[in-house]
Amino acid sequence: MPEVSKARDFFESSTAAIADHELRRKLESASSRHLDHFAQVKAEFPPYEEERDAAHRIKTDAIAHLDELLIELTSSLQARGCKVFFAEDAAQARDYIVGLAKAKGAKNVVKGKSMTTEEIDLNDAFAKAGIDAVETDLGEYIVQLRGERPSHIITPAIHLSKEDIGQLFTDKFGIDYTAEPEKLTAEARSRLRAIFLAADFGVTGVNFAIAETGTLIVVENEGNGRLSSTMPETFVAVMGIEKVIPRLEDLSHFLEILARTATGQKLTTYTSFVTGPRREGDLDGPREMHVVILDNGRSAMLADPVLREALNCIRCGACLNVCPIYRRIGGHAYRSVYPGPIGSIVSPNLFGSAAGHLPFASTLCGACKDICPVKIDIPRILLHLRWKESTGKHPLKWPRAIERARRGARRFAKTAQYPRTIRALGKFAAILLKPFAHNGYLRRMPGPFGNWTKYRNFPRPRPHKRPQG
Amino acid sequence: MAELHKIIANVKDALGSGAQNNSHDADAAAAIPVSPSAQRAELVSAFARELEEVGGKFLGIVTPAELTSRIVTLAGEIGAKSVAIGQGVASDMGAIGEALERADFRIVRTLPVADIERAPMRARVADADLGIADADFAIASTGTLAVVSNPQRPSSLTLLPPASLAIVQIDRIMPNLAAALAAIGPAGVAANRLTLITGPSRTADIEKRIVLGVHGPKSLHVIVVWPHDD
Numbered sequence: 252m253p254e255v256s257k258a259r260d261f262f263e264s265s266t267a268a269i270a271d272h273e274l275r276r277k278l279e280s281a282s283s284r285h286l287d288h289f290a291q292v293k294a295e296f297p298p299y300e301e302e303r304d305a306a307h308r309i310k311t312d313a314i315a316h317l318d319e320l321l322i323e324l325t326s327s328l329q330a331r332g333c334k335v336f337f338a339e340d341a342a343q344a345r346d347y348i349v350g351l352a353k354a355k356g357a358k359n360v361v362k363g364k365s366m367t368t369e370e371i372d373l374n375d376a377f378a379k380a381g382i383d384a385v386e387t388d389l390g391e392y393i394v395q396l397r398g399e400r401p402s403h404i405i406t407p408a409i410h411l412s413k414e415d416i417g418q419l420f421t422d423k424f425g426i427d428y429t430a431e432p433e434k435l436t437a438e439a440r441s442r443l444r445a446i447f448l449a450a451d452f453g454v455t456g457v458n459f460a461i462a463e464t465g466t467l468i469v470v471e472n473e474g475n476g477r478l479s480s481t482m483p484e485t486f487v488a489v490m491g492i493e494k495v496i497p498r499l500e501d502l503s504h505f506l507e508i509l510a511r512t513a514t515g516q517k518l519t520t521y522t523s524f525v526t527g528p529r530r531e532g533d534l535d536g537p538r539e540m541h542v543v544i545l546d547n548g549r550s551a552m553l554a555d556p557v558l559r560e561a562l563n564c565i566r567c568g569a570c571l572n573v574c575p576i577y578r579r580i581g582g583h584a585y586r587s588v589y590p591g592p593i594g595s596i597v598s599p600n601l602f603g604s605a606a607g608h609l610p611f612a613s614t615l616c617g618a619c620k621d622i623c624p625v626k627i628d629i630p631r632i633l634l635h636l637r638w639k640e641s642t643g644k645h646p647l648k649w650p651r652a653i654e655r656a657r658r659g660a661r662r663f664a665k666t667a668q669y670p671r672t673i674r675a676l677g678k679f680a681a682i683l684l685k686p687f688a689h690n691g692y693l694r695r696m697p698g699p700f701g702n703w704t705k706y707r708n709f710p711r712p713r714p715h716k717r718p719q720g
Numbered sequence: 721m722a723e724l725h726k727i728i729a730n731v732k733d734a735l736g737s738g739a740q741n742n743s744h745d746a747d748a749a750a751a752i753p754v755s756p757s758a759q760r761a762e763l764v765s766a767f768a769r770e771l772e773e774v775g776g777k778f779l780g781i782v783t784p785a786e787l788t789s790r791i792v793t794l795a796g797e798i799g800a801k802s803v804a805i806g807q808g809v810a811s812d813m814g815a816i817g818e819a820l821e822r823a824d825f826r827i828v829r830t831l832p833v834a835d836i837e838r839a840p841m842r843a844r845v846a847d848a849d850l851g852i853a854d855a856d857f858a859i860a861s862t863g864t865l866a867v868v869s870n871p872q873r874p875s876s877l878t879l880l881p882p883a884s885l886a887i888v889q890i891d892r893i894m895p896n897l898a899a900a901l902a903a904i905g906p907a908g909v910a911a912n913r914l915t916l917i918t919g920p921s922r923t924a925d926i927e928k929r930i931v932l933g934v935h936g937p938k939s940l941h942v943i944v945v946w947p948h949d950d
Contacts, residue, residue, distance in 0.1 A: 281928050318732040325724065331910065337723040389934055390925035406925060413927050432926040436934055443935065448846065464910040474879060474921045474935030481875050481913075482842075492731065499906045503898040517770070517862045518897070520922055521936070524914035532832030532871035534841055536913060546727045554734035 258608035260586055262653070265612070268580035269706060274410060278581050281409050282572045288515025289569070289622075296511065305504040307626045310563040313496050317553065320462045320495045321544070327465030331527030334541045341371035344545050348454065348487055349376045351541060355485050357382060357452035363479035364388035364471060365456025366404050366566060367489045367545060369588045370601060373454065384454075387443050387475040389436060396423050402582030404589065405513050405568035410581050443475075453483035453537065457490035458565070459505060460542075463498045465526055467542070470509060472520040480525055486537035488525070492549050493562040505565060508624040513567040548601045557635040561596045563625045570619035570629060576612055585609065592619040592629045599636060610636035656702070681712040763860045763893045764944055770863030774919030775932055776940040781890070784947055787811065788819045791852065791885065794941060795825055798883050800849035802826035807872035809854035810889045811945065816852070832871035842876060851881035851937070857903055858888045858942075861896040864918040865942065868908060875913055884937035886917070890946040 268274060293299050313320055325335050338344035352360060360382055362368060374395070377384035386395040390407035393416055394400060401407030408416065417430035420438060429435065455476050459468040467488050469476040480486050496502065510516040529536030552558045571577045571591030582590035587598040587606050595613060598606035610633045619629040667673055687693055692708035695701065703709060768778040782790050795803055803825050805817050817827050828844045845851065853873055855865040865886045869875040878884050894900040897916075904914065921936030932938050 277927075284928050315735065318728050318735060321728055321731065335724070337727045339723055339727060343723065387935070388925070389923045393925065406928065408925055409928075411926075413929075416926055432929045432931050435926060436923060436931040440934055444846075447935070448843070461909075464906045466909055472921070472934075473923050477875065477879055477915065478935055481879070492727065499901060499909055500898075503896075503901055506897060514924065516774075516918075518864055518916065518918045520774075520918050520920070522916035522918075524909050524916075526910045526913070530871065530912060532834075533869070533912070534830060534833050534838060534845075534871070534874035535869060535876050538835070544727075546730065550727065550730040550734050553731060 257605055258653075261584070261608055261612065264584040264586055265580045268584040273412075274581050275579060277410060277412060278578050281406065282578050285515060285572045289512060292511045292515050292517060296507075296517070299508065299511070302504050302507045303624055303626065306508055306565075306624060307563065309496060309501045309504060310565075310625050311560075313501075314493060314553070314559060314562050316497075317492065317495070320497060321492060323462040323497075324460055324465065324495050325544075327462060328527075328542050329465075331465045332540065333465065333527055334539070336541060336543050338371075338543055338545045338547070340547050341545075344371045344489065344543050344547070345373055345376040347543060348373060348489070348541075349380050349382070351485065351487065352377070352382055352452050353380060355452060357485065359446060359450045360384040360452045360454065361447060361450040361479045361483065362386050362391075363453070363455030363469065363476035364391050364407075365454070365489060366401075366588065367456045367491055368454060369401065370547065371489070371545065373489075385443070385446055387447070387473075387479060388471070389439055389473060389475075392439055392443065393419065400583070400588065402590070403568060403571060404566055404582075404591075404594075405571075410583065447478045447482050450479075450483045451485065453479040453486045455479045455486075455488055457488050457494050457542075458509070459502060460490055460495045461497075461499055461502065462495050466499070467525045468502065468506075469523045469525065470506070470519045470521070471523075472514070472516075474521060477521050477523050480523060480537070481535040484537055485539045485541070486528070487541045487543060489543045489545060491545050491547070493564075509565055509567055512569040512622065512624040548603075552597075552600050555635075557632055558596070558600065560627050561593070561600075561629075561632055563627050564593050564597070565625055566593075567624055569622045569624065573618040573622050575614055575616060575618070585612070592633070593627070596629065596632050596636065599640070607640045610634075610640065677712055684711060760890050760893070760946070763895060764890065764946075766860040767858055767863055767888075767893050767944075770861065771919070771940075771942055772863075774863050775922065775930075776863060776919050776942060779941050779943045781944045781946050784811075784945055787887070787943065787945055788816050790943060791816055792819055792823045792825075794885060794943075795820060795850055796823070798850060798939070800825060800883065802828060802844075802848045802850075804828040804830060804845045804848035804851045804877055804881055806830040806853050806874065806877050807870075808887070809856055809873075809892075811854050811887050813852070813854075830872060830874050830877060842880070845874075845876045846880040848881045850883045850885060851877040851879075852885045852887070853877045855886045855888045855942075856892065856908075857900045858886075858893045858944075859895075859897055859900045859916075860893055862918055864897070864900075864916050866900050866904065867915050867917060868904070868911065869913045869915070870911075875915055878915065878917060879936050882933065882937055883939045883941070884917075884920075885941045885943070888942060888944050890944055893944070 336347050386392050393408045403409040413430040421428045457467045458470045510519045528540040574592050577591040589597050595609035613633050615630045688711040696704045833841050856868050857866040920932045920940045921934045922932050923934045
């Protein structure tokens, strides 16, 4: 089970992250550079909005026909010689993949970048079985060497500086220290190339699965996905049930927007279309190809008419880059495999009540909804999840400070029904707080309100400004 | 496959009756746009511009007769000692291979292999300094190459050597991704592995700085062939 935080852990980790100015600098610089690229490629591509509409329409329609499409995909995959395994939960998927690797006597497992394998905590399962599984995406390789998890679904090492990575390579490989990205990349290339040539078992995720042809699409920039799916004799692709789209002709609408929002590219460097294992006489490709199709809470999301829309997600990561919360605390503070706005939606559904507090970690500003390439109404779904969490069988256990704030808010809501009382209280507070104010702002407030002024100033209430009407 | 039926049943239940949904039939596949001669120059220049933007190198337009010597020149320019070469879509790779051999380059020809020959063949392709492959199509709007692999033209050719050269026939440059995928079609895609290649292998994983040549080629060169009589 991947580490998933309880509310208190999140409260502590996010508090610590907010105080980490170095982390904030890295996140701000990476996110804003990213958003600049996106704005530029979007401006250069007039049909962007049309493609976005088409992608939204196709995906919504595909999700509405998911049962038929999964049956069609399964028979297409089998017709091409793939072995298909449906996993109800993470444990089933892990057991199948690790069991297969054991049965094949696999010694060198290579992994292409895949959030779904993070979701099922596959690396840990390989390690427990005594099998070496190497992450081959550069960012994933770096975080694996550090014994960490990715802090961003597209840019796993976004929380590290080049100096951090230089030091890591010196410590792990005993090479001379360098912080030049070119040299660090060359070092990783030569180490990983040797591993690839000896690999006997490969695992990647899947970006799209075409039901019509049984083709799996893997999108990436480095070549780690290509190598992981061509070099080893056994190849396993892991996909959530929501990855299926009906036809080949649907695909271009997604590819035209995915790279633009994810990385600010027009297309990623490599888009691999894998249809079955290698053919007679082929140099490349696996002898055996397995496709693990994972539910793990997704069909429960499908059953909820509001949540269902979240299955449209194509994991571009754009909502992370615009989120004011993510940009302050980074991915690790969420203590969940999927961080950021979309992570706060899927985590409670994939990992249960341990992540039930995450939908509350949002300002509901709507930036995520605006940028989402498949137009998921993330704030609406977050509100829905808050409602579910607050009215469910096991309401959240909040840290005391938050519980007090909630009680305070409830009292305020009652009091606010009486405008005269509110005005009188406002006047009273203004007089009471006056001695604590400097230049019109309160820097420290007493009691539970202190949680607010710990990180920001609060404008001093001004009695002479009456609300209109 | 008990899980399959269980998950499908879950999905079905979740969808409710599911019958009222309109079918996902989209418009009939658009006719494959065949670019008339007049548009070709425009497509090539758009393709060249986009290719260079993603870090690829456009080597220009040649006639079929000029192709071989241009390739020999390139192999010399990048300081290659051995060159891996597969069978072409349209180019005469036999002649190109012979010309390279006459110019003292060591040639690795990718032929259909039995299982036991795979590792040594792959090691030779990985050791080559340059891999040459015909592209099935190119995409003007993104500077992309579409390569369908087969036993004579494995995916390794465009992946393992540090430099990659793709040859594109002028009538195979499509305006955009949708047109290229329509031209390849479901049967073409399913025939074997298809790879869309947009520039050299790259990463931005270290402080979002772009570095080329992570796992795949560090340099990508493209020659476009335009027959005289066309």
